[in-house]
Amino acid sequence: MPGGCVVYILGSHSGTLYIGVTSDFDARIAQHRNGSLPGFASKYGCTRLLYTEEFGYIEDAIAREKQLKGWTRAKKLALIRTINPEFEDLAEQFGWLQIGPTRSIAEEEHKLQLRTQLPRGSSRKRSE
DSSP: OOOSEEEEEEEOTTOOEEEEEESOHHHHHHHHHHTOSOSHHHHTTOOEEEEEEEESSHHHHHHHHHHHHTSOHHHHHHHHHHHOTTOOOGGGGGTOOOOOTTSOHHHHHHHHHHHHSOOTTOOOOOOO
């Protein structure tokens, strides 16, 4: 998980983008994920983390947030593609799973475990 001050871009499933800044990344992502932070991101369902930038000082992070908010949509999308060309939910890298209303946490954790296990018979025998 990023540390310090973070500028982040969230996206919705319909393509709406939201740009924010925080000094407490984990708490802010949790707020966006569970909908407890009212405002634009919540209203438009922006819960997928698409991009992050870290800064040592909050003033620098705020300046970058303002700069990005002034960009065109095309320029924002190009920026996201520099680190996330497939527009995947980067929050999953930090242990945050996006779970829909018809899916269970246990089911998603089981799927994640299956994706991270080696296929049977693929372990190598050590040669002596």
